[in-house]
Amino acid sequence: MIDTLLGNDLVINEDSCNLSCTYCLTGQSNLKQSHHAQLIFGPPTRDRYAEGSLLGRRLPLIAGRIDDTFRAPMLKVTGGEIFLVAGIMDYLREQAAQHEVLIVQTNGVLVRGEHLEELRGWKNVVLQVSLDSHLFAGNSHRVQTESLHGKVLRRIETILDSGLPVEIYGVLNDRSAPEVPAFARWLADRERPPTFFPFPVRGPDSERFAMRPDQIVHIEELVDRYDELAAVLPPRPYFDRLLSFLREGERTFRCHLPRLVISTFSDGMVTPCPNIWFSNMGNLLEDDHAESLRRVGETGLYTALLAERPRLNACKGCFTPWDTLSMYFEDEITLDELCQAPTYAPPVIRELIAERKRLYKEGRDGVSCGG
Secondary structure (H helix, E strand, C coil), X not given: CCCCCCEEEEECCCCCCCCCCCCCCCCCCCXXXXXXXXXXXXXXXXXXXXXXXXXXXXXHHHHHHXXXXXXXXXXXXXXXXXXXXXXXXXXXXXXXXXXXXXXXXXXXXXXXHXXXXXXXXXXXXXXXXXXXXXXXXXXXXXXCCHHHHHHHHHHHHHHHCCCCCEEEEEEECCCCHHHHHHHHHHHHCCCCCCEEEEEECCCCCHHHCCXXXXXXXXXXXHHHXXXXXXXXXXXXXXXXXXXXXXXHCCCCCCCCHHHCEEEEECCCEEECCCCCCCCCCEECCCCCHHHHHHCCCCCHHHXXXXXXXXXXXXXXXXXXXXXXXXXXXXXXXXXXXXXXXXXXXXXXXXXXXXXXXXXXXXXXXXXXXXX
């Protein structure tokens, strides 16, 4: 059994969002019945985090049980859109005090100035903001009108100017790809440039939205301009993997993410990979939650997820910003290059990642399969 994890990717109310991205993974997932129903494309559901509320009872238990078992210093909180949850700042405040790094993923629309001021004051928050382009055409799989795009962009500009560490998650699709070099230039021209991670659209329906082969040239242009735009880009080898994925049409390289990060949901469900929601490993709200967590790193699914070459179709279709962790484990980038990203920069995080890699190389990282 794994005894230490880098992080917990906690998904809160994944079916509730104030945007309806056409390529939304929740709308394509088969993990839960609600995913089959594609509730993500309906009107968002309001919820509340407060003492005595359902989320107020559940969320501290879920994060606490992961931390008690695996001592995970990193917590990522995502949705859905978490700022739809009234009182969410109370939960984030509690968790920031208990973790070395708190990652907050958002589309930015509901983030206010007072949120940013408080988040900045905690000193350990990284904002991961979803935006495919600064231009409406390239962002139109995410927003349906130019006026809404303008609202989104204004809010995100406020986030970029807030002084918080920011990572921009840009999905590469048939509409955003032509604008990627200009988008990177726009980000680089900000007073406080974020780190920009472009990555391919994924999921069972991805062919409907995927970049066309003739659009790969736009990513090649970005790489050609790497020195000019390096301030906002991940390490150069990231683009070797990205271009390989785009040219081959699938992933051919190894993933180490499940040996480092687990995914949990606000209903208590646990699944081994934050990128693709696979089988239900159990529920952290049940009496047998400890037994479920003892299976982390030891189920047959981990053998497939951590194989030297991808075995599952979902894995073959997956490439995300988390890949820099796998690149470090495969000696494709250095620890310094990995930790250029705000998420991994804190010394405690950096040291844990290096230790986990050392144990992996020695065959002592607690993962009994996929080795």
